Amino acid sequence: MTGKFIGVGVGPGDPELITLKAAKTLHNADVICIPKANADKPSLAVTMIKQILEERAVEPEMLELIFPMTKDDMGNQKLWDKNANVIAQKVGMGKLVVFITLGDPMFYSTFIYLYQSLQKGHPNMDLEIIPGVSAFNACATSARMPLAEKDELVTVIPSEFDEKLVEEAAKCSENLIFIKCAYRLKELIPVLKRAGFKENSTIALIRRCSMSNETVTVGRLCDALNWNVIEDYFTIAIVKKNYIINNDKMGT
Numbered sequence: 001m002t003g004k005f006i007g008v009g010v011g012p013g014d015p016e017l018i019t020l021k022a023a024k025t026l027h028n029a030d031v032i033c034i035p036k037a038n039a040d041k042p043s044l045a046v047t048m049i050k051q052i053l054e055e056r057a058v059e060p061e062m063l064e065l066i067f068p069m070t071k072d073d074m075g076n077q078k079l080w081d082k083n084a085n086v087i088a089q090k091v092g093m094g095k096l097v098v099f100i101t102l103g104d105p106m107f108y109s110t111f112i113y114l115y116q117s118l119q120k121g122h123p124n125m126d127l128e129i130i131p132g133v134s135a136f137n138a139c140a141t142s143a144r145m146p147l148a149e150k151d152e153l154v155t156v157i158p159s160e161f162d163e164k165l166v167e168e169a170a171k172c173s174e175n176l177i178f179i180k181c182a183y184r185l186k187e188l189i190p191v192l193k194r195a196g197f198k199e200n201s202t203i204a205l206i207r208r209c210s211m212s213n214e215t216v217t218v219g220r221l222c223d224a225l226n227w228n229v230i231e232d233y234f235t236i237a238i239v240k241k242n243y244i245i246n247n248d249k250m251g252t
């Protein structure tokens with residue numbers, strides 16, 4: 001009996017956005033690994049697969065793996081390697097081990113580090129990756145904002161703001177996607193204006209996309225200064241330089 005490891009993207013929040021392939025894999029898994037930044041916090045990814053778990057005749061082993069969000073690269077590497085070894089041990093026992101991750105596994109995901117540890121420490125392991133719907137795709141549809149058309153450029157800006165970098169990226173992109181740091185959008189507006197974005201360029205702020213408490217706010221860049229922005233990690237901002245919305249499409 002040979003085991004296998006599968007990294008599965010479970011999408012942005014709505015369980016109906018889990019692909020058929022991911023759902024089938026979760027139905028068959030012997031072990032489901034749940035990445036957590038903190039042992040005490042509940043996992044959002046687990047709530048998304050709740051129905052699949054309830055439908056199963058046999059309960060899988062649920063294995064929580066801690067992946068702290070710190071900048072200690074050496075410490076993190078040790079933990080990723082440790083988690084990779086735990087997975088390798090289960091796979092070595094002939095089990096189908098599935099690791100769930102929000103959105104897509106290969107886009108700004110903890111899965112990437114685990115995958116690299118597995119490749120380094122266990123290069124012969126049978127491994128598969130199943131893509132998921134990324135939050136930025138779902139956010140664009142929730143906001144009814146095309147992400148790009150014709151020969152437009154799209155840039156994704158993660159995490160901490162480096163004003164200079166944002167300005168340079170904004171100068172050569174018609175469409176910007178801010179992840180992780182999106183709730184700090186008011187700090188961005190002057191930078192975007194310096195880079196050629198206009199008062200009436202369009203901005204959308206999408207919070208908790210595809211979840212039951214989703215909020216979507218769309219308006220002009222100049223309006224966003226007056227928005228009441230809640231600090232929430234699950235937020236994306238999409239800004240479009242040349243996309244002008246009508247007044248009747250604005251608001252939440």
Ligand SMILES: C[S@@+](CC[C@H](N)C(=O)[O-])C[C@H]1O[C@@H](n2cnc3c(N)ncnc32)[C@H](O)[C@@H]1O
Nearest residue numbers: 012103104107134135179180208209233234235
């Ligand atoms: C570490 S990244 C993970 C991205 C994920 N792998 C993907 O493909 O969407 C986390 C960031 O994605 C964005 N995000 C994830 N899920 C979201 C959602 N449902 N609504 C809005 N933003 C979301 C937020 O900007 C959050 O800070």
